Amino acid sequence: MKRLISVVLGLFASAAFAQVQPFHANLGLSTQVFSARGYDLVDLDDHFHSFRFAAGTTFELRAWRLDLEAGVTTGGNDATSHVQLATGLGLVGLDLSATARFPVTAWFHPYVRVGVGYDWATLSVTNPANRLSQTVGVVSGQAGAGVQFTVRVTRENQRGVYLFLDLGIGGVLRPGAAFTSVAPPPPVGPQADPIGQRGGVNLGTLPLSGITWRGIAGIRF
Amino acid sequence: MRHAWLVILLAVVGCGRRGSLYEGAIAPLPLVGTSNALVQVVPATRRAVLVTPGAVTPSAVVIGAGARVAARVPGADLVAILSGSARAPRLELLDTETRELTVLDPGSAFDRITFSPEGRFAVLTADFERTSGLAARNLNEAALLDVPSRTVTRLQLDVEGLAPRLVTFGPVETNRRLVAVALERGVALFDATRPEVPARRISLRPPGSTVENSVSQVLFSRDARWLYLRATGLDDVVVIELGSETGAPVSASINFVAGGTGLVDLELAPPSLPDSVVALYAGTPELVVLDARGIEDNVRRLTLPQVMGAMERLSDRRVLVWGASVAAAWDVIDGRSGVATLLGTPERVTVSPGSERVMLSQASSATAPGVLTALTVSEEPNRLRLRTQPIQLARKPTASAVSSDGETMFLAVPPGTGSTQTALVTVDVRTLALAEVLLDAPVVNLFQLPSSGVLAAEHSGNVLGDVSLVPAGATERLSVTRLSDFALTGDLDRPEDRP
Numbered sequence: 187m188k189r190l191i192s193v194v195l196g197l198f199a200s201a202a203f204a205q206v207q208p209f210h211a212n213l214g215l216s217t218q219v220f221s222a223r224g225y226d227l228v229d230l231d232d233h234f235h236s237f238r239f240a241a242g243t244t245f246e247l248r249a250w251r252l253d254l255e256a257g258v259t260t261g262g263n264d265a266t267s268h269v270q271l272a273t274g275l276g277l278v279g280l281d282l283s284a285t286a287r288f289p290v291t292a293w294f295h296p297y298v299r300v301g302v303g304y305d306w307a308t309l310s311v312t313n314p315a316n317r318l319s320q321t322v323g324v325v326s327g328q329a330g331a332g333v334q335f336t337v338r339v340t341r342e343n344q345r346g347v348y349l350f351l352d353l354g355i356g357g358v359l360r361p362g363a364a365f366t367s368v369a370p371p372p373p374v375g376p377q378a379d380p381i382g383q384r385g386g387v388n389l390g391t392l393p394l395s396g397i398t399w400r401g402i403a404g405i406r407f
Numbered sequence: 408m409r410h411a412w413l414v415i416l417l418a419v420v421g422c423g424r425r426g427s428l429y430e431g432a433i434a435p436l437p438l439v440g441t442s443n444a445l446v447q448v449v450p451a452t453r454r455a456v457l458v459t460p461g462a463v464t465p466s467a468v469v470i471g472a473g474a475r476v477a478a479r480v481p482g483a484d485l486v487a488i489l490s491g492s493a494r495a496p497r498l499e500l501l502d503t504e505t506r507e508l509t510v511l512d513p514g515s516a517f518d519r520i521t522f523s524p525e526g527r528f529a530v531l532t533a534d535f536e537r538t539s540g541l542a543a544r545n546l547n548e549a550a551l552l553d554v555p556s557r558t559v560t561r562l563q564l565d566v567e568g569l570a571p572r573l574v575t576f577g578p579v580e581t582n583r584r585l586v587a588v589a590l591e592r593g594v595a596l597f598d599a600t601r602p603e604v605p606a607r608r609i610s611l612r613p614p615g616s617t618v619e620n621s622v623s624q625v626l627f628s629r630d631a632r633w634l635y636l637r638a639t640g641l642d643d644v645v646v647i648e649l650g651s652e653t654g655a656p657v658s659a660s661i662n663f664v665a666g667g668t669g670l671v672d673l674e675l676a677p678p679s680l681p682d683s684v685v686a687l688y689a690g691t692p693e694l695v696v697l698d699a700r701g702i703e704d705n706v707r708r709l710t711l712p713q714v715m716g717a718m719e720r721l722s723d724r725r726v727l728v729w730g731a732s733v734a735a736a737w738d739v740i741d742g743r744s745g746v747a748t749l750l751g752t753p754e755r756v757t758v759s760p761g762s763e764r765v766m767l768s769q770a771s772s773a774t775a776p777g778v779l780t781a782l783t784v785s786e787e788p789n790r791l792r793l794r795t796q797p798i799q800l801a802r803k804p805t806a807s808a809v810s811s812d813g814e815t816m817f818l819a820v821p822p823g824t825g826s827t828q829t830a831l832v833t834v835d836v837r838t839l840a841l842a843e844v845l846l847d848a849p850v851v852n853l854f855q856l857p858s859s860g861v862l863a864a865e866h867s868g869n870v871l872g873d874v875s876l877v878p879a880g881a882t883e884r885l886s887v888t889r890l891s892d893f894a895l896t897g898d899l900d901r902p903e904d905r906p
Contacts, residue, residue: 368892
């Protein structure tokens, strides 16, 4: 354990001595484009918007910079389906990603990015009589490319603090989310005379793979 | 290259629109019950959803587009579905046990399907009130489905009337099975075992007459020798003597037999009177046994204390009639009769053939307490005695069902004002023992699933489907399973809808 801690501290120290910004945090908007027909149940234009917050660190690999970050994504949308049903999809995800960034100039950094994650997808259907929902978990894999525009906000003789704007596109792959038991919420609290059981509805599988694009603003220091 | 980037940019940012898959309303067809499952046909999703006792999640079978009629095949775990477009109609048979789907070509876009009581044959007919999407349609065309061989034969009725109104199957005979298709102005007769033989067409309108007489009731005698018709605007029973031909159109001799005024119902006479029919008249309140051959000496009459609205056969020799707060039974053979006063006008009448007991449910108004009356007929030397045993119900029943042996009756009874619950009451017809279990929503329909011993109560207020499955006779709510919104089953898996 001590050896592991020493290695990690050594890496951070080497990064600091190399004048590479070891930490960054960012917040932005990402959109996933799902063109599968089943997705039309919960959306009107195939675009699933979500907010993403991430934080991580950076390593210098010769001319490249390697950003490792952990992120949280959350988003949702809703639609009216079958004339009278309010439908919605919510997605909360955790991901780990690695970005290989090449500083062409001090302010222009193209990059490629890969990541893995785990998402909780919640499908809800509300009709005048009932509200049904189910949350399922799916793993995800992401890859993409983009550019970062960087601006230094501190003087040269001070520790570097940078603001950056990240624009990227890519793709996300997930196994379809199987909503096999969409059901009303169970009753809360003790029931005086409950019925035996309440069944659910097997709506099928919602494809959640597609193209992604994102716009992120962040700080690196 | 510049255009390629533009295409990618548009795909990512600007494109994407909703298809039409989820824009139509979910409008499922009425539930159909077989012995082992409830089936809900959902035209919008092209699914037949199977609600099966023991499965807490219903499953679905993909069917053709444009489903508009679903009906159970009697005596089998089969559901027949009329689907397809007007130019490409389909008849689908879904086996609810194996989930196998058989698709047949009915030849034309039909709107109704009528099965023989044992489920061997069905006649497909068009509905004059319904538009098919075609510019022109021959409503005189019908089709015969032979269920065991899964074959459909088109029939040209070629009669004067526009569209069939009633389809009635005759009794099972060794060498033929007659079918009567009633139309506005007459009836067409054909042999279901030989659909290639042209139908016999019988017009009710005398030559030169312009009077419209629509057939409203059709009754075959037990030996298929007679066909009795009740028609609007006619006090006479139309009696058609049928020949015994096979392989040729059935010969028919028409006669009009008078008995009284205001003919409202017909029933078969006892087997010992094979050439007679029992007629109920409202103008002259009486029951009359009419001889089909017109022999006046064979006519028997029972004058009723007041106008009666309907008639039911109690046993081979007795009939029951009822009207406003009164019921009467008549032994057609020996002439004995009896009358009972009821607490209201019966709305549902259930005859238990084994015990000659009749269950009548009635209510004087929509909000008044209901009454279930068990009526038992017993014999006295010179009359029939009608004994009534009223059972108080909190409200008028909203649905009822009877077990196949007629020994158990199920009623859905709202317990009281302001309550959203409904009691499912089980009545043992012989002992009048009662059991009830409370369900959480109003009930509009009851189905028996005898293979699993389960009763399915369909609740109102949810277009996507809502049923409670209750073991028959259960009194514990813990035995109840509620399934709702199952019309959405498979809504996300729509590969068959890909353009």
